[in-house]
Amino acid sequence: MPPNLTGYYRFVSQENMDNYLRALDINVVLRKLVCLLKPDKEIIHTGDHMVIRTITSLRDYVMDFDVGVQFEEDLGPVDGRKCQTTVSWEGDQLVCEQLGEKRNRGWRHWLEGDQLHLVRRGPVQLAKSQSQRVG
Numbered sequence: 001m002p003p004n005l006t007g008y009y010r011f012v013s014q015e016n017m018d019n020y021l022r023a024l025d026i027n028v029v030l031r032k033l034v035c036l037l038k039p040d041k042e043i044i045h046t047g048d049h050m051v052i053r054t055i056t057s058l059r060d061y062v063m064d065f066d067v068g069v070q071f072e073e074d075l076g077p078v079d080g081r082k083c084q085t086t087v088s089w090e091g092d093q094l095v096c097e098q099l100g101e102k103r104n105r106g107w108r109h110w111l112e113g114d115q116l117h118l119v120r121r122g123p124v125q126l127a128k129s130q131s132q133r134v135g
Contacts, residue, residue, distance in 0.1 A: 002089045002091075002092060002094070003092055003111055004045050005043045005045045005050070005094065005109065005111065005116070006043055006044055006045045006046075007042075007043060007116075007133045007134075007135055008040065008041070008042050008133070008134050008135035009040060009041040009042075009043070009116045009131035009132060009133050009134065010040050010131055010132050010134045011038040011039055011040055011129070011131050012115070012129075012130040012131055012132050013129065013130050014035075014127065014128065014129035014130075015127065015128045015129070016125065016126060016127045016128065017031075017034065017035050017127045017129075018031050018032075018035050019125045019127070020120055020122050020125040020126065020127035021034060021035075021122075021127075022125070023122040023123050023124050023125040024079055024102055024105070024122050024123070025079075025102075026079055030079075033058070037056045037057065037058060038056075039054045039055060039056045040054075040055045040056075040131065041053065041054055041055070041116065041131055042055060043116075048066050048067045048068065049065075049066050049067075050063075050064075050065060050066075050067060050087070050094075051063070051064045052109075063085075063087075065085070065087055067087055067088060067089065067094075068086065068087075068088050069086070070084055070085065070086045071084070071085055071086075072084060072085070073085040073098065075098075081100055081101055081102070082100065083098040083099055083100030083101070083102075083105070084098070084099040084100065085097070085098050085099075090108075092110055092111070093108050093109065093110040094108065094109040094110070095107075095108050096108070102122065102123055103123055104121060104122070104123055104124075105121065105122055105123070106120075106121050107119060107120045107121060108121075111133075114132055114133040115130055115131070115132060115133075116130065116131040116132075116133065117129075117130055118130075118131070
């Protein structure tokens with residue numbers, strides 16, 4: 001049975017975000033801005049339904065989905081693209097596959113103790129971040 005990820009997670013660190021965004025063809029100004037942000041996460045996990053809210057001082061981004069059900073994700077606030085997204089469990093890891101203009105795009109979330117790990121995957125680059133559960 002997968003873990004319940006419900007909680008509030010405070011940003012701790014990130015690696016390789018600029019290279020990841022560059023691989024997605026994000027312009028330099030937006031890349032620099034994103035790399036300065038320290039996003040918190042709020043996750044509400046009820047059965048197969050999840051809401052993942054990424055919270056920054058600039059704007060919030062909300063994913064509201066049912067696990068295993070494909071939906072159209074509007075990445076307008078991130079890079080102006082739309083994609084077909086499916087989020088599912090692989091063991092204890094929540095895995096997202098985003099099908100669209102950019103190939104091999106997606107991410108993985110998992111918990112180690114109170115640390116929420118996130119690995120973003122782009123066409124050729126990975127970006128990693130960690131957050132600490134605070135609530």
